[in-house]
Amino acid sequence: MYSTEIFEQLYTKLGKARFGGKVATYIPELGCVDPNHFGVSLTTIKGESFHYGDHDVRFSIQSVAKVFALVMAEGCGAELRKRVGVEPSGGSFNSLIQLELHKGIPRNPMLNAGALVVCDVLCQQLNSPKEELLEFVRRISGSPAIGFNERVAQSELKTGFRNEALVQFMRSFGNINTKLAELMDFYCHLCSIEMSTAELAQSFNFLANRGINPLTGKPELKPTTARRINAIMQTCGFYDEAGEFAFRVGLPGKSGVGGGIAAVHPGEYSIAVWSPRLGDKWNSYAGMRFLESWTSYAEDSIF
Numbered sequence: 001m002y003s004t005e006i007f008e009q010l011y012t013k014l015g016k017a018r019f020g021g022k023v024a025t026y027i028p029e030l031g032c033v034d035p036n037h038f039g040v041s042l043t044t045i046k047g048e049s050f051h052y053g054d055h056d057v058r059f060s061i062q063s064v065a066k067v068f069a070l071v072m073a074e075g076c077g078a079e080l081r082k083r084v085g086v087e088p089s090g091g092s093f094n095s096l097i098q099l100e101l102h103k104g105i106p107r108n109p110m111l112n113a114g115a116l117v118v119c120d121v122l123c124q125q126l127n128s129p130k131e132e133l134l135e136f137v138r139r140i141s142g143s144p145a146i147g148f149n150e151r152v153a154q155s156e157l158k159t160g161f162r163n164e165a166l167v168q169f170m171r172s173f174g175n176i177n178t179k180l181a182e183l184m185d186f187y188c189h190l191c192s193i194e195m196s197t198a199e200l201a202q203s204f205n206f207l208a209n210r211g212i213n214p215l216t217g218k219p220e221l222k223p224t225t226a227r228r229i230n231a232i233m234q235t236c237g238f239y240d241e242a243g244e245f246a247f248r249v250g251l252p253g254k255s256g257v258g259g260g261i262a263a264v265h266p267g268e269y270s271i272a273v274w275s276p277r278l279g280d281k282w283n284s285y286a287g288m289r290f291l292e293s294w295t296s297y298a299e300d301s302i303f
């Protein structure tokens, strides 16, 4: 059922949809990418991998990395539940509106505000947050060469006024402890992590495998926590398009403004796609449609 040929056919069948949407430029460096890239990788929990297209080209995974931060913060045993909710927001990823209503408690950890609280926890609890983050991502992906894209990180640091506003607003409610510059540095580096779809699919594999890293045979998370993180991805991973993604694709997943999407079919596989042009809710336009055609073809929605 899984094969490179099927991926190629499904991608070709997308027709004009392959070119729908626009590359994000609000982080100037993201605008430098060739919009015509497309890559997809699927890795089963038994260790088989299938790829098509630019599966070995690294790109900026942006908000997909919020899942890594959340997994690490769960590992810290932090009392996250009191500081970040688990409800879909129905709003955009960088919205400020709900924070006022909810007294500085973000609706969920997939929003920028929620991820910034998760990053605050990591900055407070870890000795070297950036190094430990890379160590974690290298372990779960099996790729020791993964790193930050310094140009992307610096580009976002120079222009991330909205994220700074979110941080300071939450600080006014007592929900942020780390100094602004330190927190922004960590958050922007998190978002700047560069991976290929092959590496991304491998790195999400433990979430399809009850928290056990198939590469090491060791747990990255308890099975209950892995299930909960999948639930958060399902309900919140695509912001105000989370319902649409569940409706069209039917897998827990997470998108990023670099055009990447990682998704899991618990008990079966993880899959990553990359296509830099985004739809109007800032999720990869062709990526989402490719995954829709994949789960339709494979009759593989978790629903």
Ligand code: GLN
Residues within 6 Å of the ligand: 061, 062, 063, 064, 093, 094, 112, 156, 163, 191, 255, 256, 257, 258, 282
């Ligand atoms: N670094 C981006 C930001 O904070 C991440 C957003 C995203 O990928 N949706 O704006």
